[in-house]
Amino acid sequence: MTEEPDDAEFGVDPRTPRLPMLLEAVLSVGTDLELRATLQQIIDTASALTDARYGALGVLDPERGTIRELFVSGLSRAGREAIGDLPDGHTGMLGALIEEAQPLRSDDLTRDPHSGGVPPHHPEMHSFLGAPIRVDGKVFGNIYLTENRTGHFSDTDMALLRALASQAGIAIGNARLYETARRRERWIEGAAAVTNTLLTGKSAADALTTVAERARLLSNASAGVILQPDAEGGMEIVAASTPDDPAGLVGTAIAPGSPVLVQLLGGEAVFIEDSATDPRMTTHVRSRFGPSMMLPLQSGGRLIGTLALPRRRGALPYTAADRLLASQFASQAALALVLADAQHDREQLAVYEDRDRIARDLHDLVVQRLFATEMMLESTRRRAGPGETDELLGRAVDELDSTIQEVRTAIFALQQPPAEAPTTFRGQVLRETRGAAAVLGFQPSVHFTGAVDALVREPVGGRLLAALRGALAAAHRRTGVSSIEVEVDVTAALPDGRAAVRLAVADDGREQDGSRLPGVIWQAPL
Incomplete structure (x- = not known):
């Protein structure tokens, strides 16, 4: 069981009138297991607890050391949009807090040596208070608070924030575990749905489109495309799923000599930070996309193609968990495609065998009996001599001969592949x-x-x-x-x-x- 934080440990005077607020905040934070809702609740609570006009919670990208997402309090939607892109997290007070991973406080940002100024359209700020949030011993993100109503943040404010950050780490850890479990469940359900769909007898083109569409939805990508090797030695998009018309994607080819082609044809996964600027990307559609995953579809050493999942420009990059889940899905989808192809071959073989049996029955029974009847009639006609009977028998023989030719034609038609263009x-x-x-x-x-x-x-x-x-x-x-x-x-x-x-x-x-x-x-x- 997780222990509640000790108020004295953080320097909070039990007599402070804001202690009930802290207790209420500790109890309320983490009541929602949805991670984004939890993060927004944390920053709203921190702003109210410390009487800050503006607040922000920056989620760090552990691979890049930058701010991946920012949850804000005190700013309108229009105000957030006016500020523009997220801060990089490498400069100013935000960068100092990330680097030091310890609480920071300043009474005047305009004079603080750590401060790097604020971007255009950003509200004017002076007092500042920040503290890291640790989850499982690692810094998950930071809380940034500015513009205390009294003009500066006190020691009590810092102690309250430290206490809240400690409890927030526990709540975030629980929410993150829940979100990871839910995401893994959705990917598993998606892979199972793809397998069931492919084994119901879809055509090869529909099967590839099904894989691309389900992967796009699960990964929150802008498009899902399947590439396969072409006759020129490159790779071509043969199936695509997008919210818009996919016609502009299908047929796009990666030409031989492209730096990324060797990896794809070798069955290696490729992860792109920004498709529009990465020198390995050479197709004309790359300018439309940002982060991208290119995952091999291979099973038993057989490379079926590549599943590419690009997101729009400016979208969040894929995390390590995203990459792992998508790679597992691609492996499962490749196996389903192989099984569906094998099942289709078995069904076709069964059809061919049935048609061959019918053709043999027609040849061995029907044609032989018709031919024997024709011979008997011909013999009768010769014995009957000239006259009307001879003429009638002659016509009967001709009709039987014509019937034999048509049955033989039907036998040949049965021996042709039913769904393929004839080669003879x-x-x-x-x-x-x-x-x-x-x-x-x-x-x-x-x-x-x-x-x-x-x-x-x-x-x-x-x-x-x-x-x-x-x-x-x-x-x-x-x-x-x-x-x-x-x-x-x-x-x-x-x-x-x-x-x-x-x-x-x-x-x-x-x-x-x-x-x-x-x-x-x-x-x-x-």
Whole structure:
């Protein structure tokens, strides 16, 4: 249990009429576990306890020895904004208090050798009283009080301030522990939410954006971006999350030769004090940002990319705790991305295996039975001799042959990756017809003759696909078209005898007089 400060230790006379005020202040300070509220309460209480017109509590940056935040009392919002930037903490009475880490008092700042003057628009100040606040034996910050109502601060004021600073250290320590626990909890919850979201089957681009957005919110950054290595040897922003339009960020690249690039590609974390002025930063968007963290997304030795979390210019720098929590989040997010990618691969493999099974069933059962039926009908037609029965059987054989070709086409379509662009020419033709089916309202019939994939090469393939698209579009513009037949034949020949590929597109549309419309025929030498 923490012991209450002994009044005699600080030189406070128990008979002083302000002792009840001190006791009340000691009891009230730290009733709120939220750190910023606690700090504001401390400086308000210190000003009232010592009858000071103005008060400030400067939180020190332990890494830089400067004032990181300033909580004030007695100044309006407009007055604070008029003063401008925070003092650097290296000069004047503030610097002396930071350097000596002992209580300081002055009756006239204008004549004190420690004083370095005040900035423009700052209220006029004469009397001064300051004391450090220690948390766990280290100086956390300092209390600055000026303009005592009586014109100077007394020994009693200093004793009261020392007593309050001692109790404030305990309250700040508790609030800081609570804030650290809450921040760690939020980061853990964020990492868990990212993992759950990624494992629900988001696309790769959406997954990266999810990581960037959640990290931006947790770190209170101005933007969250994901960089990945590009073909030129640099790194490019492939996903971004900002309160504004992220279009100006996506596509921004760190060119090869940039000083920071070696660290990023090597999977090292990079911490920037000011992106706009750091010579390692070379992108055109750096002028928009200040403090920044660039954290590797890597798992099992695999570098997925870099998570960058820049804050706006003039924002608070990242603390050591911020860096640690964000680095842990990046490691967890990288693992989630790897797991999501592996899960996507497993699902795709399952789809491919299922499609292969369907294709095998069609080939082994349906095609073979149709082929056997065709052979029986052909044999029957030959025995039946000429006549009407022969003609009917001939048409039945032709229909079965056409059906076999269409089933084989369906088998090939099943063997194509469902979500990827086909790499074979046959697959590209089928993709064009499937795309047209969504507009036409029916699926065009497609037949291939010969080794299409082996013989059709660029630029002939590109011209043939363009001709196919044009023919399908023309058929869509006509009325009364309910079926389209597409044939690609690589066994055709030009009049001069050269081998050629022949594209024929025919539909059931009719002229106004009822006659059949001529089909589209396109051919080119192989």
